[in-house]
Amino acid sequence: MAPSVVSLKKKAVVKTQPHKFYIDYSGPANDKIFDAAAYEKFLVDHIKVEGKTGQLGDDVKLQREGAGKLSVTSTIPFSKRYLKFLTKKFLKKNMMREWLRVVATSKDTYTLKFFNLQFDQEAEAEE
Numbered sequence: 001m002a003p004s005v006v007s008l009k010k011k012a013v014v015k016t017q018p019h020k021f022y023i024d025y026s027g028p029a030n031d032k033i034f035d036a037a038a039y040e041k042f043l044v045d046h047i048k049v050e051g052k053t054g055q056l057g058d059d060v061k062l063q064r065e066g067a068g069k070l071s072v073t074s075t076i077p078f079s080k081r082y083l084k085f086l087t088k089k090f091l092k093k094n095m096m097r098e099w100l101r102v103v104a105t106s107k108d109t110y111t112l113k114f115f116n117l118q119f120d121q122e123a124e125a126e127e
Contacts, residue, residue, distance in 0.1 A: 019074045021083055024111040026068025028100055034112070035094075040070060042090045043083075049076065084110055 028034035040062055049059050056062075061073045072083060084102050087110065091097040098115075105111045 016075065016077070019078045020108060021072045021074075021078075021080050022065070022109040023070045023072070023083065023087065024068060024105070024109060025070070027114065028096075028112050029068045033096065033099075036064065036068070036070070038094070039087075039090055040064070042093075043070075043072070043086060046086055046089070047082075080104075080108065080110070087112070 025034050025036065025039070029036055043062055044056060045054050047053065047056060047060055049056055059074060059076045060078065063071055063073075065071050072078075084104075087102050088097065091100055091102075091112075100112050101115055103111050103113050
């Protein structure tokens with residue numbers, strides 16, 4: 001019987017397009033209730049890359065773009081929903097979750113907006 005030949009398949013390295021997401025916090029930052037540096041540090045400390053936090057390396061990059069805007073660029077698979085989760089976690093930790101909400105304004109952008117407080121005040125006045 002002839003020896004069997006085993007062919008080895010090599011995995012092809014697939015180069016993905018970098019994902020770029022934006023978080024616009026210009027509204028709360030202009031009112032001086034949102035600390036951009038603390039938010040950026042929170043994201044650096046909490047974003048997981050390969051199951052480890054705080055080790056972004058070259059895979060995930062954060063940079064401020066102008067006043068009140070942060071861009072997150074990732075070369076690995078990265079979910080926009082994960083950014084929303086971390087942003088809400090930051091707001092809860094800093095007790096701003098009652099006044100701010102995270103809204104998707106475009107395919108790759110989240111914006112921090114204030115809740116509509118006038119509607120709530122009118123409802124309380126009616127009761």
